[in-house]
Structure formats: structure tokens, C-alpha cells
Amino acid sequence: FAKSCVDGLTAQPARLERYLLESTALATVLTPRFGYLKVAELLHESQRTGTPVKRLLVESKLLTEAEVEELLGARALARLAEPVP
Numbered sequence: 001f002a003k004s005c006v007d008g009l010t011a012q013p014a015r016l017e018r019y020l021l022e023s024t025a026l027a028t029v030l031t032p033r034f035g036y037l038k039v040a041e042l043l044h045e046s047q048r049t050g051t052p053v054k055r056l057l058v059e060s061k062l063l064t065e066a067e068v069e070e071l072l073g074a075r076a077l078a079r080l081a082e083p084v085p
Contacts, residue, residue, distance in 0.1 A: 017074060022046070026053055029071060029080070034062065 020026075030039045030053075042060075046053045054072055057063045063071065070076060 020077065021052055021054060021072065026072065029077070033071070038062075 024043055027036075027039050027043060030042070034042075042053055042056050045051065046056055054068050057068050058065055
């Protein structure tokens with residue numbers, strides 16, 4: 001199986017990050033902080049314009065660059081997969 005399906009595959013971190021940051025799954029992280037309606041508005045604007053949610057958060061002055069990275073950076077999002085003690 002591995003030889004036929006897995007061997008030779010390589011991860012593309014930049015592409016994976018882009019897919020994640022364009023995903024509506026970001027609502028899971030953002031809703032507790034901004035509320036459903038504001039997050040829905042941001043996601044709709046992102047999809048409509050192609051502007052990344054990260055950029056919209058900074059341009060709308062909801063978060064600073066540092067806060068965006070803390071909330072939506074790769075390390076922060078990876079922590080979401082960790083089991084809760």
C-alpha cells in the first residue's frame with residue numbers, strides 16, 4: 001500500500017496553510033472572541049474578495065499582526081489538535 005499510494009508524496013506546508021486559512025473552520029477559533037455574526041461577515045468578505053481572513057482582521061483593526069499570529073499562527077492552530085487533559 002505504502003509503495004503504491006504514499007511513497008513519493010511530499011507535504012507542501014504553504015499550500016496546506018493557505019487551505020486552512022481559507023477554510024470556514026477558522027470560525028471555530030474566532031467565534032468565541034468576536035461572535036458568530038462578526039465572524040460570518042469576515043468569512044463572507046474573505047470568500048467574496050479573496051482576501052485572507054488574517055489580513056481582514058488587521059485591516060479592520062480587530063487584531064494586531066502579533067495577535068493574529070498568536071491566534072491563527074501555525075503553532076496555535078496545531079495546538080487545537082492536542083487532547084484536552
